[in-house]
Amino acid sequence: MSNKILSIVISGVGGQGVLTLSEIIGRALMKKGFNVKGTEIHGLAQRGGSVVSHLKAGLIDFSPIVDDGDANVIIGLEALETLRVARYMNPGTIVLMNDNIIQPVLPNIRIPSKDDIVSRIQFITRNIIMVDADGIARRLKSMRVVNTVMLGALAGIEVLPLSADEILNSLKERIHPRFHAINELAFNEGYKISKNAISSLGLENKIRNLIEPQD
Amino acid sequence: MVMREEILGSSGMKVYLLGNEAIARGALEASVDVASGYPGTPSTEVLETLIEVSDSVGIRATWAVNEKVAYENGIAASLSGLRALVTMKHVGLNVAADSFVSSAYTGVVGGFVIVVADDSSMHSSQNEQDTRFYGQLARIPVIEPSNAQECKDFVKIAFDISEKTELPVILRTTTRVSHSRGVVVLGEIKKSERKPLFNRNPNRFQLLPSIAKKNRILLLERFNKLRDLIEAEKLIKELGDGSKIGIITAGAAYPNVIEAVEKLDLWSDVKILKLMFTYPLPARIIADFIRSVDKVLIVEELDPVIENNVKSIMIDHRIMKEVHGKDLIPEFYELTPRHLIIALSRLIGMKVSKDYSFYDNTNYEIEKFLPPRPPAFCAGCPHRSTLYALKRALSIMRVKYIYSNDIGCYSLSINPPFGFGDVLYSMGAGVGVGQGLAVLQDQFVVAAVGDSTFYHAAIPALINAAYNNSPLLVLVMDNGVTAMTGQQYHPGTGVLLGGQGIPIENIVKSLGIEYVTVINSFDVKNNVNIMRDAIKYVLEKKKPAVIISRGLCALEEINVSKLQGRIIKPYTVDNIKCTGCRVCTDYFTCPAIGFSNNKAFIDPLLCTGCGSCAQICPYRAIVEVK
Numbered sequence: 001m002s003n004k005i006l007s008i009v010i011s012g013v014g015g016q017g018v019l020t021l022s023e024i025i026g027r028a029l030m031k032k033g034f035n036v037k038g039t040e041i042h043g044l045a046q047r048g049g050s051v052v053s054h055l056k057a058g059l060i061d062f063s064p065i066v067d068d069g070d071a072n073v074i075i076g077l078e079a080l081e082t083l084r085v086a087r088y089m090n091p092g093t094i095v096l097m098n099d100n101i102i103q104p105v106l107p108n109i110r111i112p113s114k115d116d117i118v119s120r121i122q123f124i125t126r127n128i129i130m131v132d133a134d135g136i137a138r139r140l141k142s143m144r145v146v147n148t149v150m151l152g153a154l155a156g157i158e159v160l161p162l163s164a165d166e167i168l169n170s171l172k173e174r175i176h177p178r179f180h181a182i183n184e185l186a187f188n189e190g191y192k193i194s195k196n197a198i199s200s201l202g203l204e205n206k207i208r209n210l211i212e213p214q215d
Numbered sequence: 216m217v218m219r220e221e222i223l224g225s226s227g228m229k230v231y232l233l234g235n236e237a238i239a240r241g242a243l244e245a246s247v248d249v250a251s252g253y254p255g256t257p258s259t260e261v262l263e264t265l266i267e268v269s270d271s272v273g274i275r276a277t278w279a280v281n282e283k284v285a286y287e288n289g290i291a292a293s294l295s296g297l298r299a300l301v302t303m304k305h306v307g308l309n310v311a312a313d314s315f316v317s318s319a320y321t322g323v324v325g326g327f328v329i330v331v332a333d334d335s336s337m338h339s340s341q342n343e344q345d346t347r348f349y350g351q352l353a354r355i356p357v358i359e360p361s362n363a364q365e366c367k368d369f370v371k372i373a374f375d376i377s378e379k380t381e382l383p384v385i386l387r388t389t390t391r392v393s394h395s396r397g398v399v400v401l402g403e404i405k406k407s408e409r410k411p412l413f414n415r416n417p418n419r420f421q422l423l424p425s426i427a428k429k430n431r432i433l434l435l436e437r438f439n440k441l442r443d444l445i446e447a448e449k450l451i452k453e454l455g456d457g458s459k460i461g462i463i464t465a466g467a468a469y470p471n472v473i474e475a476v477e478k479l480d481l482w483s484d485v486k487i488l489k490l491m492f493t494y495p496l497p498a499r500i501i502a503d504f505i506r507s508v509d510k511v512l513i514v515e516e517l518d519p520v521i522e523n524n525v526k527s528i529m530i531d532h533r534i535m536k537e538v539h540g541k542d543l544i545p546e547f548y549e550l551t552p553r554h555l556i557i558a559l560s561r562l563i564g565m566k567v568s569k570d571y572s573f574y575d576n577t578n579y580e581i582e583k584f585l586p587p588r589p590p591a592f593c594a595g596c597p598h599r600s601t602l603y604a605l606k607r608a609l610s611i612m613r614v615k616y617i618y619s620n621d622i623g624c625y626s627l628s629i630n631p632p633f634g635f636g637d638v639l640y641s642m643g644a645g646v647g648v649g650q651g652l653a654v655l656q657d658q659f660v661v662a663a664v665g666d667s668t669f670y671h672a673a674i675p676a677l678i679n680a681a682y683n684n685s686p687l688l689v690l691v692m693d694n695g696v697t698a699m700t701g702q703q704y705h706p707g708t709g710v711l712l713g714g715q716g717i718p719i720e721n722i723v724k725s726l727g728i729e730y731v732t733v734i735n736s737f738d739v740k741n742n743v744n745i746m747r748d749a750i751k752y753v754l755e756k757k758k759p760a761v762i763i764s765r766g767l768c769a770l771e772e773i774n775v776s777k778l779q780g781r782i783i784k785p786y787t788v789d790n791i792k793c794t795g796c797r798v799c800t801d802y803f804t805c806p807a808i809g810f811s812n813n814k815a816f817i818d819p820l821l822c823t824g825c826g827s828c829a830q831i832c833p834y835r836a837i838v839e840v841k
Contacts, residue, residue, distance in 0.1 A: 005474070030231050035397075036396070036398055037362070037396065038231075038396040038397075048593065049588055050588045062470055063470045065551045067552040068569070083584075083585060086581050106586065106630070107800065107802070107804060108801060110586065111586060112584060143820055
């Protein structure tokens with residue numbers, strides 16, 4: 001019996017699909033027999049503000065909220081928003097970051113450089129994997145698959161007690177069959193990037209099987 | 216797609232539901248007949264889900280004009296012998312309060328459950344009031360689920376208790392319960408066999424003073440029966456068998472307690488009493504529990520409601536023990552594991568294992584470094600165009616003004632570049648406070664209000680403005696839906712009438728207000744002149760003027776054009792004409808307009824083709840894509 005809790009924080013900008021991503025991962029974990037909780041701030045989520053989803057899985061009961069420094073994985077759908085959730089990171093956290101900045105809709109603001117963002121994250125954790133999800137989505141001619149690329153990237157680091165197929169199936173259940181092919185392409189691209197990155201970071205064995213599935 | 220299947224899933228199925236969706240499913244399993252409410256975060260999804268499936272399960276589920284009328288829909292259903300569920304956010308209960316308090320005096324016939332969602336941390340609200348006080352005020356029981364499964368299960372218990380005691384029951388959630396997904400094992404959906412039948416009983420249902428006097432006594436009798444029932448049916452859960460600390464908790468606070476006890480490995484030290492009903496409390500159960508432990512910690516989100524009542528139970532039962540609560544647990548904002556880890560560590564005399572100040576400092580530094588990202592008007596939002604025109608008109612005329620704001624997407628006018636907003640209180644208060652200011656001040660007053668808010672609570676305020684001849688400009692920003700909570704229908708939409716709704720301008724004109732103009736929100740250039748004219752009218756004639764700025768919510772526009780197979784024609788920037796003056800990015804701030812290499816550009820995927828930016832560009836550099 002393990003009392004460990006897997007904690008994932010997903011951040012992005014309203015409209016990027018943060019909530020959908022969280023739901024897809026949550027459903028897959030539920031099917032595997034875990035207690036799962038996912039929570040986010042709605043209401044203003046569609047209006048271009050910051051959106052954060054907390055997702056936790058385990059065999060015991062737990063708060064839906066991820067405690068400071070507790071995230072095993074951070075999925076950032078946008079660079080500024082990835083740094084904004086730094087309080088949940090610890091030196092072992094794996095950060096999957098979409099290498100893209102969406103400018104906040106405010107006049108006369110200063111946008112930090114990507115290098116500045118990355119170095120501030122690296123101050124807390126060196127395990128940062130950059131994914132050009134926007135570039136991949138643009139090549140596939142559908143900006144709506146940005147979050148699918150990041151889902152593939154999550155599958156590629158293999159920290160979840162889920163196979164890539166199980167994650168992909170959970171995605172397919174959530175979307176219209178018409179969009180299965182393009183999403184699978186996007187998923188595979190993300191998967192490849194993080195799988196390569198994880199071996200170069202030498203993380204393969206450190207982070208697997210944080211929690212064991214229930215019988 | 217997934218949602219509908221899951222909400223209507225068969226018994227035994229394991230689904231991943233939002234707390235609010237689970238409440239809706241619970242209502243179906245409890246064979247609810249009638250559901251009504253007014254949208255408000257974090258309560259909205261309960262009724263939204265029920266409306267979505269209402270046809271297939273044969274229930275009547277409708278959005279009402281406001282929470283008070285929704286509540287009265289519930290009373291009507293209950294008096295007809297039907298099971299009624301009414302939904303609202305915490306501040307919505309203020310609107311419904313008049314009928315709510317009195318409904319306990321008549322008691323209910325069919326089971327009556329009021330879902331009230333408190334917004335701890337005020338993620339989308341103007342205050343953080345604790346609904347449990349309303350339970351105490353009205354002698355109406357309050358049941359509090361702590362996760363999605365309980366959301367579903369407690370609805371059934373609430374209906375059951377309501378019918379056994381003839382009292383309405385509040386099912387109170389807080390944000391983290393309503394807006395968390397969790398694993399829910401479904402029960403069976405029961406179809407109602409009830410037929411609406413109103414049995415006349417004027418000596419009970421007419422709250423004339425003489426009848427209210429008798430009913431007051433009957434209410435207290437019902438309430439005593441309720442106390443006994445909660446005690447007898449043991450509507451609680453006990454965990455652990457430690458005796459050092461007895462933790463009394465409920466609702467959203469509970470899973471935080473469990474996580475902290477796990478992490479600190481305290482199961483041998485603590486015992487937990489989880490309450491189902493947080494008002495009234497099961498006094499004997501609580502007294503026995505307290506007697507079995509060394510000290511007591513009461514953990515609840517927001518105000519010390521359980522705590523104060525537990526302390527009074529201890530006095531009644533002559534128990535002297537060390538009791539902690541709000542001395543260790545904050546009485547503001549939502550609880551997180553951190554609060555419990557700190558409180559329990561202190562109480563047990565351990566060092567707090569985590570240096571939370573490190574995370575606070577990290578967060579502080581990063582927030583200083585990052586540009587803020589407040590919610591913004593969507594690309595193609597009609598409000599931006601309306602407010603731009605107003606800002607232009609006011610600055611051309613050099614008019615000093617007070618801007619009385621109201622509640623809706625347009626509240627975001629406070630953010631740059633508009634900076635509109637001097638006061639903001641509650642639904643309808645934009646006109647209410649505005650018309651009050653206008654008769655007292657020499658300054659020009661603009662009162663903003665949305666369409667759904669207009670019907671909800673602004674009409675009486677506008678009548679007062681007309682009756683007092685208050686010199687103010689009322690700006691009704693009519694985007695055709697209750698936009699902020701997710702584009703729900705309202706009386707202006709005509710959804711329930713199968714066509715034309717109730718036009719705002721007809722209501723305004725009927726009040727005798729002479730200056731009433733309807734404008735197209737996206738006709739920015741003309742609108743500047745119309746606003747100037749209206750401002751002049753108010754200043755010179757010292758009378759109210761109303762401008763209704765009409766333009767469909769951009770998100771609804773996208774939905775509608777998809778349904779109709781209409782293709783949105785985006786605009787683009789002519790790179791030769793664009794001088795990089797930044798009027799579009801700094802004074803209009805549409806998310807679809809970006810800036811790079813000293814030129815503006817338009818993201819064709821975000822642009823909804825509203826055409827407003829083309830009108831404000833001083834160099835006519837923005838044109839429709841050919």
